[in-house]
Amino acid sequence: MNEDVSRSVTDAELSMLSPAQAARLRELAAPHMRNGSYGLRNLAQRCRDTAEDQWPALVEQHFAQLRSAGTGGESxxxxxxxxxxxxxxxxxxxxxxxxxxxxxxxxxxxxxxxxxxxxxxxxxxxxxxxxxxxxxxxxxxxxxxxxxLQVPFRYEEIALEGRAVLHSVYGDSPFVASRALYLDQLHYEATSTALPKAGALFVVPTRHLIAYHPLADGSVAEAINDLAKYGLGAYEDGPGSLSPRLYWWHKGRITCLTHIDEETKTFSIQPPAELLTRLRTLVHLDDAGRLRSPAADRAAHDIAELTRTAAESIAGLSRNPGGLDAAFRQLVDLALAHCADDPDAALADTWDAWATALQLGSALFTGAEAQTCALGDDLERPLPAFPANPPADARAWLDAFYLAVICRDRGRIQRLGQVPLDVLRQDATADTYLLHWIGTLQAYFTPECPIDDVAEKLGEAISASYGDEVSRAPLEFVDAVEYQPVSLFHRFLARDHEKFARTLADALKEHVRYWGDSPAPRAQAALGPLALASLAHGQEFPVDTGLPQLPMYLADGRRIEVIPG
Structure with a gap:
């Protein structure tokens, strides 16, 4: 008897029952186990929720159903x-x-x-x-x-305490969880939207339930733990337990992320290197406001609040020089947010925000002498001197460079062009195409660089921007936002005015399609296409400055003033 009780205590299959209950269930099931070996976990979960005096009938019904399945013979x-x-x-x-x-x-x-x-x-x-x-x-x-694929299901979104949203698919059929094999089709059927190319994290704790989170934005950092906890709890509750593990669905392949230490019975999440890089990239992009996400959709373009925060950040740089990168992101947000209320960028306060963003971006990558930054309404803040110490942040460099092109600041363009590409290559979130694109821009603005070399680098950027070559950033974001300046530069380099105009209009349509009605600062103006439109306008391309998300007074240069430093 002691041996049986000890076995029940350590038997994970029946851990939802007390030792005495587990022993009783085994006793009831024993006569039915003589002609085969059956797992008892699902039966134990049903017994847990049933009065014990009803267990004999429940056990009889359970094994009768198993026997009724027969051994075959169907045509x-x-x-x-x-x-x-x-x-x-x-x-x-x-x-x-x-x-x-x-x-x-x-x-x-x-x-x-x-x-x-x-x-x-x-x-x-x-x-x-x-x-x-x-x-x-x-x-x-x-x-x-x-x-x-004909198995019916019900669907709902579960908003958790943080900003992660879980998608729940459930139903009475024991085949519901099996639809995770084709999660992309299931997601489209449930939401009428495509699953991101990077796939989704998911759990199938019972045969009646799938919970998943698409890999689309930085909320995945919270979703990992939320899904893992939710999956383990639902697995333990049952009935119909399937797996307590967390998985990654990607291009039809399923990868397990959960490691279970069999000795200690502890769980840990161990993403493969490919997924870990994607997750870090999503968080990095989201933190900088580059992705359409719940966090971005909750963003506001309250100019007064953004200005106050930016002024405080600049004022604090003398005490905390390490805050320059965060201050630069805030100023980019402020500059773009101004375009919500001033879409033509006609006002002086809007220009001050754009100019100050460039001052901080240039200082971040090339260093700076002490200078004054204007934030509108006679609000000025001193920017202390900074040594040249460029961070390994390829997208922040592009922001700074686009700002320099838009503001027609040739001195800063040249200095930014001299930032070593090897430094930016250390950015673990940057795909190869992005680094080729930076190399293309640096080559074009390098005096006496042969145009054939520029064209070759552009070709490398284009070739590296397709399909599996993009393994870090979301492909949807790359196609709609990041690749558009590359495509525009291709038309610019070819001096094809007509195709440049069409490509510019398409790029802005893609920008609007991607951001929709989001109030996020980056939704208010298309930074990369604006930079290429400014460059083309300076080369006497007939640029349509009346297009949406293309501030007219920046595109045609009428708002440009001298920037300190």
Whole structure:
């Protein structure tokens, strides 16, 4: 008796029951276990929620359903009509079942793919003999796929205490969780939007439930822990437990992120290097306000508040020089936010914000002498001297460079162009195309650099901006926002006025499509296309300065004044 109780205490399968309850369930199940080996976890979860005097009937019903599944005999047509692809718990397989189901394959740690027949009262997993009876692997796969995609589900979004949003798909069918195999199609069916190219994190704690979070913005940092906790709790609660692990769905592949220490029974999340880089990039982009995200959508363009914060940050730089990068981001936000109320950038206060943003961006990458920064309404703040100490931040360099081009500040353009590319290559969040693009700009503004060299570098940037070459930033963001200046420069370099005009209009449409009605500062003006429009205008291209998100008085240079420093 002591041995049985001790076993129950340490038996993870029955941990939802007390030792005495676990012993009783094993006793009730023992007569049914003589003709086969069955897992008891799901039955134990049902018993936990049922009065103990009803357990004998519940156990009888459970094993009667298992027996009713039979051992086969359906015709080929009957199998194809009812077969579904199915995810099963890896630890539910015994040596005996593995021998009868050698066709199955492990999808990821903890999950096994199999075929199952959806029968009136139960579900039967196909054996090797069943698969052989169909005698057509493609037909079996197609039927399992088609039937699985017909499984009904309910959908809702779960907003958590932080800013992460989990997508929940659930239903009565035991095949709901198996739809995670085709998470991209499921997401589109549920939301009418495409899953990001980077995929999603997800859990399938029970066969009736999927919870997932698309890899679209920096809220993924919170979603990882939220999903892992949610998945583990739902797995322990059941019924129909499937897996307690966290997974990454990417291009149809599933990768397990959860490591379980079998000795200590502790869980840890260990993303592969590829995913870890993507996650860091998403957080970096989101923190700088570059992504359309819940955080960006909650942003306000309160000019008075942004101005006050910017003034305080600049004033604090004499005490904390390390705050220059944060102050630069704040000034970029302020400059762009001004364009919400002053879309033509006609007002002096708007110009002051753009000029001050350039002063800080230039100081961040090339150093600066002491100078004065204006923030409008006779508000000035001293900017202390800074040594040249460029950070490894490729996108911040582009912001500073675009500002210098827009403000027609050739001195700062030349100094920024001399920032070593090797420093910017150390930015772990920058894809290769971005570094080639920076190299293209630096080459173009280098005196006496052959135009063929510039064209070659541009070609490298274009080639590296497609598909799998982009492995860090969200491809949707790259296509709609970051690549547009590259495409414009291609038309500019070719001196093709007509195609430049069309490409500029398309770039601004992409900007509007990506940002929608977001109040985020970066939604108010298209910084990269504005820089290329300013450059083209200076080369006598016929630039349409009336386009949206293209501040007229900056594009045509009428607002430009001398900037200190």
């Amino acid at each position: 080929r047509e009957e199998i194809l009509r009812a077969v579904h692809g199915r995810l099963l718990a890896q630890d539910s397989f015994t040596a005996e079942t593995l021998q009868a189901m050698r066709y199955t394959r492990r999808i990821a740690e903890g999950l096994v793919f199999a075929y199952a027949l959806d029968q009136p009262t139960t579900v039967r997993i196909l054996t090797d003999r069943d698969v052989e009876r169909v005698a057509d692997e493609d037909a079996l796969w197609d039927a399992g796929y088609d039937n699985l």
